[in-house]
Amino acid sequence: MEQHNETRAVRIQTRKTGEKEHSTPLFLTSSFTYDSAEDMAAAFADDSLDVNIYSRFSNPTTDEFIEKIATLEGAEDGVATATGMAAVFGTFMTFLSKGDHIVSSSAVFGSTHTIITKYLSKWGIDYSYFSMNRPEEIEGLIRPNTKLLYVETPSNPGLDIIDLDYLSSICKRYNVLLVVDNCFATPAVQQPIRFGADLVIHSATKFIDGQGRVLGGVVVGRKELIKEIYLFIRNTGPSMSPFNAWVLSKSLETLYIRMDRHAQSALQIAQQLEGHPALRMVKYPFLPSHPQYETAKKMMRNGGGIVTFDLKGGIESGRKFLNALQWLSMTNNLGDSRTIASHPASTTHSKLSEAERQAVGITPGLVRLSVGLEHPDDILADILQALRQAE
Numbered sequence: 140m141e142q143h144n145e146t147r148a149v150r151i152q153t154r155k156t157g158e159k160e161h162s163t164p165l166f167l168t169s170s171f172t173y174d175s176a177e178d179m180a181a182a183f184a185d186d187s188l189d190v191n192i193y194s195r196f197s198n199p200t201t202d203e204f205i206e207k208i209a210t211l212e213g214a215e216d217g218v219a220t221a222t223g224m225a226a227v228f229g230t231f232m233t234f235l236s237k238g239d240h241i242v243s244s245s246a247v248f249g250s251t252h253t254i255i256t257k258y259l260s261k262w263g264i265d266y267s268y269f270s271m272n273r274p275e276e277i278e279g280l281i282r283p284n285t286k287l288l289y290v291e292t293p294s295n296p297g298l299d300i301i302d303l304d305y306l307s308s309i310c311k312r313y314n315v316l317l318v319v320d321n322c323f324a325t326p327a328v329q330q331p332i333r334f335g336a337d338l339v340i341h342s343a344t345k346f347i348d349g350q351g352r353v354l355g356g357v358v359v360g361r362k363e364l365i366k367e368i369y370l371f372i373r374n375t376g377p378s379m380s381p382f383n384a385w386v387l388s389k390s391l392e393t394l395y396i397r398m399d400r401h402a403q404s405a406l407q408i409a410q411q412l413e414g415h416p417a418l419r420m421v422k423y424p425f426l427p428s429h430p431q432y433e434t435a436k437k438m439m440r441n442g443g444g445i446v447t448f449d450l451k452g453g454i455e456s457g458r459k460f461l462n463a464l465q466w467l468s469m470t471n472n473l474g475d476s477r478t479i480a481s482h483p484a485s486t487t488h489s490k491l492s493e494a495e496r497q498a499v500g501i502t503p504g505l506v507r508l509s510v511g512l513e514h515p516d517d518i519l520a521d522i523l524q525a526l527r528q529a530e
């Protein structure tokens with residue numbers, strides 16, 4: 140019987156052990172044993188055997204998490220990693236070689252930007268950045284040695300959105316892999332593979348965990364691509380801990396209802412903040428004022444849980460706003476049940492030059508809100524009283 144993804148997110152589960160446990164078991168073990176020397180030799184001789192050897196290679200709890208997230212994304216297979224950055228780096232290292240070229244949006248997470256600009260060049264891999272607001276320039280950046288096109292949509296922290304149908308048509312024409320970081324949306328909101336993405340990456344640390352407990356990453360896509368990434372991760376070591384996989388797999392059971400609530404509250408807060416006299420702008424994918432509102436409506440089921448706004452008073456107002464918050468959390472993480480406010484210009488992006496920040500849409504007064512699961516009226520009340528003090 141064909142089931143909905145909401146049901147699969149709850150019901151995909153490791154086969155029951157002899158204990159007949161209801162909740163999924165946790166296989167917290169580094170290695171696995173064999174009945175005979177011949178079985179052990181066979182496990183090592185043939186990579187394609189479905190046998191667990193060592194938890195850096197595979198583990199039943201990690202496999203459960205991978206199967207769930209791959210199913211929700213509409214992908215054939217996946218590989219889980221220790222962090223989101225291990226997923227990004229592992230994907231680059233698997234498909235890029237000396238002399239290759241990558242085309243990427245400039246609006247990417249800070250550590251992804253560091254890998255692209257600082258580390259890839261050490262191995263002779265060149266890059267070109269495009270602006271999310273000028274997609275018409277992308278095709279002109281593709282060279283004969285371009286192997287991969289990388290994008291975050293919505294982007295962190297600028298909430299820029301790009302049409303994945305359009306990107307995948309370019310990638311198919313030039314035989315380039317389309318890799319999408321879907322961390323801000325999650326598969327409950329957007330499934331990039333439906334729009335032609337080859338690989339989808341997540342920092343599972345964010346909404347997939349949803350409660351700010353563990354780090355994790357995952358890449359999903361076609362079997363033959365995942366096999367290559369899997370071998371890179373298995374041999375170089377940034378594999379997901381089975382404990383983290385257990386936490387993350389349990390979290391996926393509530394992903395859909397959490398994302399619905401995050402998005403409902405985020406929309407309500409964005410609507411009520413829009414037009415506030417202390418703010419230059421409020422940005423949220425499902426506000427009609429968002430520059431890519433139509434594209435957001437086409438690709439996303441709802442607007443997700445992140446809202447940004449720009450304080451007219453700039454960097455000083457940003458600091459004052461954070462200091463005036465009574466109970467919203469001041470931390471750099473996002474995708475938590477607890478609402479989080481951050482001010483990129485004075486914190487996560489303070490090492491960038493003003494020009495670099497401007498290029499990725501980080502204005503001095505930009506505040507990023509990760510809207511949590513508390514009552515939206517309470518969240519709004521703390522924001523409004525802090526705005527009064529930030530002027």
Ligand SMILES: Cc1ncc(COP(=O)(O)O)c(C=O)c1O
Nearest residue numbers: 222223224248295322342344355
């Ligand atoms: C969009 C995006 N991609 C990747 C990452 C990296 O994930 P992790 O911190 O799990 O390594 C983050 C983390 O904030 C992120 O926001």
